[in-house]
Amino acid sequence: MLSVGVTGQILIHGPLDLSGRGQAEVRDFLKTDVAFGNLEATVEAMGAWPTKTKTLHLASPAALSSLRSLGFHAVTHANNHAFDLGPPGILATRSAANAAGLRLAGSGANIDEAAAPVVVGDPDRSLAVFSVDLGPQPDINYASADRAGIAPLRVRRSVTMPLADFAVLARIVTALGDDAREAARASVGYRSGLCEGVEVFGTPVTAGDEIKAVWAADEGDMQRLIAGMAIAKSNGCCIAVAIHGHHWDAAWSQTPPWLLDLFRGLIDEGADLILGTGAPVMQPIHFHRGRAIIPGLGNFVFHTRRAESYRQRDVDVWRSAAIRLELSANGECQRLEILPIAVGRPADGGLARAPEPLEGAEAQEIANIACREISPADYHRIKPLKA
Incomplete structure (x- = not known):
């Protein structure tokens, strides 16, 4: 069996306070063969300048170190904030991730580096993690043969x-x-x-x-991903694909049907686990051919500057879940466990608050959201929430 831990998106600026009992519980939950999440930020880079006029998310190297301390082995980086500082930010983020002991997928100095998976685990049980972005984004954000950027799967x-x-x-x-x-x-x-x-x-x-x-997905982008998955599969890896996108349904808590079809198609092509990010709220889990599709877990860390706007509109950005899966040798999900969490918030001063478990009725509500569209035929895969 291969144990895998995944979370919602990690929109982080500074290091997290990991000293509490709740943070220890989250860290214990993420003690798996492979734990990864989507890093929706770019590390500060000397001499770089913003590529946007608003909503930059810049992380310190210490922020990435705290993610490693929390238990993450890898981060995915194909998303709309990876290019906030252009190519210098792409390179600085990879450098900081390496220094922190994190593997990074989805961005790089060129398309070959950005599109390559990271392989985590040992020879007998390893996971190849791919990271792609659906858009919409300016084409300049996407890596090419001679330009740094992120890996595309443009739809x-x-x-x-x-x-x-x-x-x-x-x-x-x-x-x-x-x-x-x-x-x-x-x-x-x-x-x-x-x-x-x-x-x-x-x-x-x-x-x-x-x-x-x-x-429809861009044919060239899709064939690149399929070819990469085939190579990783031939090397004996299970396959995870992290997919970030902003083509959301008007109801953010619902996954668009066409997107679920895309996810199912990738499983048909060899993927064993799909982790979606983008919308900052929870979306229900699905299964296809015994493989888990996790379209969106909302946030894990959310250092937003628009907290008041979300509050006024009653958007539930502060509750989420971490997921732990047990995958068989052929990639099928044998067991899926849910840890409802209170999302890590920005700090007024000092270290930022890290995620911690929810309890009682709130925890059950989040678990119900996660499981509400799982078919009866797949419900045996879900580990019941602790009372």
Whole structure:
């Protein structure tokens, strides 16, 4: 068996206070063969400058050291804050992670480094952890052969609509000159080509039977990930894929059906565990072919500057869960245990508060959220919450 611990996203700025009894319980829970989470921050880098006009999340090297002290073996880094300081931040984060004893997946000096998994464990029971980002992000954030960045699995939406509606939209695009303008750009190579139908604010629209959105992953990004998983599988590893994205449902606590289909497709291609991040709230766990799909655990550490905005809108960003799984040699989840937690909060001064277990009714409520969509056929995999 391979024991794996996973958490919600780690949006961290400074080191955590790990001195409490609750923090010791979390640390004990994460004592697994492999524990990893999504590091949604970039380490401060000398001489770098922000790539955004707002919402930077900068972490100190000491913050990463405290994650290692809490029990993490690896962090994933393909997300929308990894590029907050551009290529210098990418390199500084990898350097700080290495110094802290953490393996880092999902970002790097080029696409080969960013797309490569980290392999944690011993030869008899190891986990290859891949990290990719769905977007939407500027293309500059994604690594290439000669540019630092994060590993992409870009998904894009196309739309169909009834012919009468499509004809009206096509007339608008033509009247505004958008179609001619984009055709001129394509003719000289400023864009790769024109879509079928019309393009409206970057979204391809075609005639169909109904108004419908179709999501599809970039073929090159997908083939790169599938090829990497095949190599890791041939080396005897179980496969985990950490996927970050901001194509959320209007109800953040629900996983969009197309995204669940994407997750299931990756399991069909060889993944044994999917960990999603992005939305800052809990989403229900699913299983496919005995493999766990954890679409979103909300936050593990959340050093947000918008706490008041979340409070006013009653968004539950301060409760979450850590998950511990037992995977068989073929990657099937034999056992899944839930530890409901109070999320680590920012500090007014001194060390930041680290996550600690929830108790009683609150703990049961979080466990119920996590399990509410698990099928009866898979419920035997869930370890009952301690009373």
